Amino acid sequence: MFKKSSLGLLAMAVSFVAMAATASASCLGVSRTINVSSFNAAMGANASAGIGLRHKEVVLTFDDGPMPGKTVSILNALSAECTKATFFMVGNMARAYPSLVQRVARAGHTVAHHTQAHSHLPGTSMARARAEIQNGVAMVNKALGPMRSRSSRLFRYPYLARNAALDRVLREHSLLPFSAYIDSTDWKPISSDAVVNRVMSLLNARGRGVILLHDIQSRTVSALPKLLDRLQAGGYKVVHVRTGRMGSPAMASLPPSKKARKKAISRKNVDRRITASIKPKSTRTRTVVTSSRSSKSEKRTSLIGRLFGNNSKDEVTKTNTRKKVSKRRASKAKAKPNKSMSWREKRRAESLARSKAKRKAAKAKVKRSAKKGETKKRRFSLFRNSIKRKPGESTASYHFRIKRARELANR
Numbered sequence: 001m002f003k004k005s006s007l008g009l010l011a012m013a014v015s016f017v018a019m020a021a022t023a024s025a026s027c028l029g030v031s032r033t034i035n036v037s038s039f040n041a042a043m044g045a046n047a048s049a050g051i052g053l054r055h056k057e058v059v060l061t062f063d064d065g066p067m068p069g070k071t072v073s074i075l076n077a078l079s080a081e082c083t084k085a086t087f088f089m090v091g092n093m094a095r096a097y098p099s100l101v102q103r104v105a106r107a108g109h110t111v112a113h114h115t116q117a118h119s120h121l122p123g124t125s126m127a128r129a130r131a132e133i134q135n136g137v138a139m140v141n142k143a144l145g146p147m148r149s150r151s152s153r154l155f156r157y158p159y160l161a162r163n164a165a166l167d168r169v170l171r172e173h174s175l176l177p178f179s180a181y182i183d184s185t186d187w188k189p190i191s192s193d194a195v196v197n198r199v200m201s202l203l204n205a206r207g208r209g210v211i212l213l214h215d216i217q218s219r220t221v222s223a224l225p226k227l228l229d230r231l232q233a234g235g236y237k238v239v240h241v242r243t244g245r246m247g248s249p250a251m252a253s254l255p256p257s258k259k260a261r262k263k264a265i266s267r268k269n270v271d272r273r274i275t276a277s278i279k280p281k282s283t284r285t286r287t288v289v290t291s292s293r294s295s296k297s298e299k300r301t302s303l304i305g306r307l308f309g310n311n312s313k314d315e316v317t318k319t320n321t322r323k324k325v326s327k328r329r330a331s332k333a334k335a336k337p338n339k340s341m342s343w344r345e346k347r348r349a350e351s352l353a354r355s356k357a358k359r360k361a362a363k364a365k366v367k368r369s370a371k372k373g374e375t376k377k378r379r380f381s382l383f384r385n386s387i388k389r390k391p392g393e394s395t396a397s398y399h400f401r402i403k404r405a406r407e408l409a410n411r
Helices: 002-026 070-080 091-096 098-106 126-150 164-172 192-206 218-233 249-253 258-277 281-293 296-308 312-334 343-386 395-409
Strands: 032-036 057-065 086-089 110-113 151-155 209-214 237-243
Touching: 057 070, 070 098, 070 218, 086 091, 086 098, 086 151, 091 098, 091 126, 098 110, 098 126, 110 126, 110 237, 126 151, 126 164, 151 237, 192 209, 192 218, 209 218
Parallel strands: 032 237, 057 086, 057 209, 057 237, 086 110, 110 151
Antiparallel strands: none
16 A cells, blocks of 8 residues: 555656656746856947857846836746846836835846936936936835845946946946847837847847846737747747845955055055054153153154154154245245246246136126116116106106106116
8 A cells, every 4th residue: 555655656756847847848947147246338238248148148138117017927927938037127116116126036036226217327417327326226225125135236227328437436336237239129119029020130130139128018018928939939048147246245346446446555555654663652651751841843853753763853854845845836826927937837827817817807897887886876866856846747747757867877
């Protein structure tokens, strides 16, 4: 009896494994996963996408979501084909539908960023663009809630519009730009079949690339199952793109900017020099006691000696000479240009003189306008006082004479 039951269970297990194997064979699936860690401004914008896509490899991406109903249908279509995609979410949409954001992350897809309100960043100020990027990332991370660690570092510019200044902002926030190479134009008023045909024709011409779709369009929802079938029939494979998590040590792999490197080097040199030259605690207290009885110059020399070693007097003389030179340069700059000056000092003096003349002219103009206004008022008051209503004069005639006086005063 026991043998029969065990054989029956074994047969059921084998049948389940066979069913799973046939299902996985019929699914599109994911051929491989690529982990992106280095900054590349042109990532996603060419055939290899800057991540080493091979022939007949594609990356599925969806922008502008999440959207109730439509995003859920897209997740179901992807799940039916056992494949993964990257969702570039707008901050305001993520804040409105946090459960959908968490559902996307729970399904194993990559959650990426697409600004706060889908603004055209090159057409705005840098402060506004920075705020759009920061707020968008913060809103998506907040919507993820307990799944915040699933937030990736990928970022897509709205309308794929970028410039070098915006790339620097992304570097500051450890974000990685990710563009697209196969634009489905599913945002245009076309049919779902037209969307599928356009994507497949571009793929057949280019051989590989990042596909741009939108999970807020109803035509995309109806086109996606057909597109996945056509991709599988054409022998295409889906690649899943991931990055280091937001706030993870992988984010430190980005090279710091030149300014940051210079600051770090200078800070390191200063710290090393000060720590190497400061005396032990006992001698330091003795120096302080003696310096309290000395004059101001001795105090200065003892302090510089503590910091920079025994050449304290030389350092004081150097600082004094530097101050004298700077004062002399300032006085020369204020003076009028002459032959004894260098060409730099002459240029500086000329620019100062020009700016001084401009300020003087502006002040004089203000004074003239104020004086002109006062004289007009005084003239009109004199006219007004001189005009008196004649006995038996009509009101219209009297007002006409006042008007005439005003015109004369304004000349």
